[in-house]
Amino acid sequence: MTILIPRRGSPVHYVFAVAYTVIGGVAILGALTHGAFEPASKRGADVRRTMEWLLERFGPEAVIVACAFFAVAGAAFHLCLADPDNSAT
Numbered sequence: 741m742t743i744l745i746p747r748r749g750s751p752v753h754y755v756f757a758v759a760y761t762v763i764g765g766v767a768i769l770g771a772l773t774h775g776a777f778e779p780a781s782k783r784g785a786d787v788r789r790t791m792e793w794l795l796e797r798f799g800p801e802a803v804i805v806a807c808a809f810f811a812v813a814g815a816a817f818h819l820c821l822a823d824p825d826n827s828a829t
Contacts, residue, residue, distance in 0.1 A: 745821070753822030757815040764811020771795065771803045 746752040770791050794803050 748821050749823070751822065753818040757818040757822065760814030760818065761811050764807045764814070767807040767810070768804050771800055771807065774800075 746756075770787070771794075774788075774791055774795060791803075798806075
């Protein structure tokens with residue numbers, strides 16, 4: 741299975757960089773505020789169970805660091821590919 745990545749210099753990479761930052765930030769907030777809210781849907785309950793498992797297995801510090809790394813690495817990767825004149829390389 742191939743993973744489709746937009747061409748180098750495509751403005752879509754900026755959207756992906758923002759998406760990685762938002763997803764990582766939401767995951768960090770979920771780890772910090774875990775247990776404060778009741779999920780309103782089945783999908784919310786699935787996300788809550790996943791967060792509970794991660795927090796019990798690895799601890800809140802490790803989950804927060806992993807989410808921050810995910811956000812920074814994903815955003816940096818896509819920002820490097822979005823550079824149209826290759827000035828970052």
